[in-house]
Amino acid sequence: MRAIVMKAIGGPEVLQAADAPEPQLPRAHRMIHVRKAGINFADVHVRTGTYLADIELPYVPGNEVMGMDDQGRRVVALTRGGGYASQVAAHRMTTWPVPDEVTDEQALALTLQGNTAWHLLYTCIGLTPSDTVVISAAAGGVGSLAVQLAAHTGARVIGLASTPERRTLASELGAAAVIDSRSDDLTQAVLDAAGGPVTAVLEMTGGRVHEQLLATLAPLGRMAVYGYADGTPGTAPGRMVLERSLTVRGLWLPHLYPVRGALSESMTALYNLVVAGQLRAITAHQWPLDQAADAHRALEARNITGKAMLHVD
Known part of the structure; x- marks a missing residue:
């Protein structure tokens, strides 16, 4: 089969197209013939050796796919690697059929990033209509969906985005206010907005941004952390957490893979919102499989809005 194979840790150039053996099919897994493979910032962490889980080289990256199962059904699936390929074995608990009313691209956008947005908002912080929520990378894959879900819930959304075009998009998606994520004093900018x-x-940048956003929380405030895009995980100061009775909770989606019903319920809810026209999946960025390196360069340069994906078939 055709795949993107990493033989070393490093820059985008380590993502090389090659012929690879077909995957084994463990018990309770299904073979997926991949049409599209999702690209996520977690893949950058895998490539650079900063991912939360160890990998063994050579390695085929990619944790979400859309394609056809052996029964000819359109499905999406979450995997633990192997997605940048023409075939992948996916566990049946993290494989879901795609409704006829949902496109291939929409379904893929909902699979990893949609589920992440859903569980950040409703599992981690228990979002309610009375909340004012700050959403990092509000025009990105997770952020663009989270803005819409939060606004649909009735919460007031403050979006963060790095360019005027992205800030306009976040406003169109439902953010009540959008600020420049590169502001020198991000804390004050959020408080003013x-x-x-x-x-x-919702925080995914890490480092100084993590600290500045933590400082925007009122007593009993909640922060959900789902990444560290700048390469430095944030650290919540114990004194501040105690003084304000803050909750800081992380989310690494694979921990929900074995939780029966958790992802199937959120996947169904996301599908229903798309079909009802209440959730828009932004899917403009696609590359052929053998241009995975170019896709990673665009992602690292923050040139992506919405979902990035590889076209495999």
């Missing part, structure tokens, strides 16, 4: 401290934050 929100009219005071906020009740919830």
